[in-house]
Amino acid sequence: MISLAGRDILHGWGKFVFTGLGLGLLIGVTLTMAGVYRGMVDDAKVLLDxxxxxxxVVQQDTLGPYAESSSVHDDVWRSIAAxxxxxxxxxxxxxTMQxxxxxxxxxxxxxxxxxxxxDGPGHPGQPVHLVAGRHLTRSHYEAVADVATGFALGDTIRVRRNEYTVVGLARRMVSSGGDPMVFIPLKDAQEAQFLKDNDAIVRQRARTAQNPALNRPGVPGLLDAVIASQSTNPYVNAVLVQLAPGYTPERVAEPIRRWQRLTVYTRAQMEEILIAKLIATSARQIAMFLVILAIVSAAIVAFIIYTLTLGKIREIAVLKLIGTRNRTIAAMILQQALGLGLIGFVVGKIAATFWAPAFPKYVLLETGDTVRALVAVVVICVLASVLAIRAALRVDPAEAIGG
Amino acid sequence: MSISERPLAGARSGEDLRSQHTHVAQSASKRAVGIHIDGLRKRYGSGDTAVDALKHVDMTVAPGEVVGLIGPSGSGKSTLLKCLGAVIEPSAGRMTLGGETIYDEGWKIRDLRALRRDRIGFVFQAPYLIPFLDVLDNVALLPMLAGRPNAEARQRALELLEALDVAHRSRAMPSQLSGGEQQRVAIARALVSRPPVILADEPTAPLDSERALGVIRILNRMAREFDTAIIVVTHDEKIIPTFRRIYHIRDGRTHEEAGEGRSIE
Incomplete structure (x- = not known):
């Protein structure tokens, strides 16, 4: 059996290819949007991994340390370790900062x-996947950076008022928002979180000294002790815990919640927080884009196929007059719509594969998404061809005779 | 019997010719009448707004005969053609194509699409070839759509194109053909399923005198060779003298008269 659709496409291949290219770029954008979402989810999982x-272990009743701020005293780890x-x-x-x-x-x-x-590799929180240099070994002024920062070994970077030398480079160490990580010693990081400028420190000391409750006669050293406590930060955002072999997360978490009065999340709970809460709004945003892009794609395919069909009304009338079945004509239009969709899909897949690495954030093009996109393209093309098929089937064969 | 089984003019042995004559005789007995119309009427609308496009049409065309159908605009030519082409249903009367009654106060054949495909060939004022199919597949399309193997359909189409002297353009696209070549391809398409009836609607309108007479010559030859009854609707003064019989249609009624039957061989 002859393929009318195939012959029509071959006859007007330029029109189909260029239309398919345009549609393909749209499908490429759609695939990339799905890839952006997958990248966000993957970033969140990579952060946990x-x-x-x-x-x-985080501050009680908080979703910290990634989804909410959390403050835990920096000596809590000792009692947890025991x-x-x-x-x-x-x-x-x-x-997160500049x-x-x-x-x-x-x-x-x-x-x-x-x-x-x-503490070196293997300890919780340490950078993994070093691609150059070494881990942190000193307690101050060294940094390990993700390659996505663009920093090189030996570079000097400034965090707040202190400068750090980049001694190691890691790969795929990113926050849930996709920002590359820079690892610095804990003491420096604690200081950086709450460090004030010199003018602020002077004003803080003056205020404290003017407080009669803290500057009482007969209590020497009180004022100095108070001022000293104001300029240090004894808090961390969380305590990371690795389990001993043979223990389940919940079995260990429960005593910590009970005796330390802290909130403890397992890996599954933390993943739920990151994906269902932290990036939920972004995911909905992307889903909206996907829906709009799907509708736009369907409208474009429908418009193109409808226009192409209207351009062949006379030929369709002749085909019907000489005895062509309606289903043959419908199949021709449907096959053309599917052909257009497949050209667009191939172009879109190639385009997305090429431009995804150029995006500033990680774009993960999953095979499953590609298959789903192909199915969606087929469904959209089928739906989009309905209008044109209806128009074709309404053509009166008498139009070929005229009069 | 398929065309591929039945040799065409210009490529026959004596045995083939004897065989063909036998076939024609058998076929003629089957098709005692190519087209027979008796008291055909067609009314559009109803009540006060009803219009009788065809009031009383009688017509008979024998197999192998080409007759002309002429008449002024609005006389009912196109309506008659649509009724004959099983595109619109007459309101009353009787219509027989190829010896088989297809209408007698109602359609006798339910599948009009198959009727048009198998028993009626159409040639239009413009060739209306499918622009994305080459010449060979334009002609072979109908048997292909009817479920014939592609090779057999193309072989049958090629033989017809050879008979019409356009086989050398079989791989050309319609846009690469002259107007006369396109019309010959359209005739080949009309003949490919070997219908007992061909309806030609102003087939020579866009052609000059020489090409127009060429088309009529071909239609006459094909009518004889394929035992087909052909009605040519025309206004073309160049070709009207070539018909032996002419039906005039005026105000929805037909009147038969003898034509000049001028030789065009």
């Missing part, structure tokens, strides 16, 4: 500054 933690089922613990701080590359080519980079104890 890279933390190396089985449990996150509990049954806990293999290792580590304090950690997170602070990090400045100093020297020639100075520029600001949006990054998540992570404060970790320089």
């Amino acid at each position: 890279n933390s190396g933690a089985d449990l996150w 509990m049954e089922g806990v293999a290792r613990t580590a304090n950690i701080t997170y602070l 990090v400045r590359l100093t020297g020639p080519g100075a520029r600001d980079v949006r990054a998540m500054v992570v404060g970790v104890t320089p």
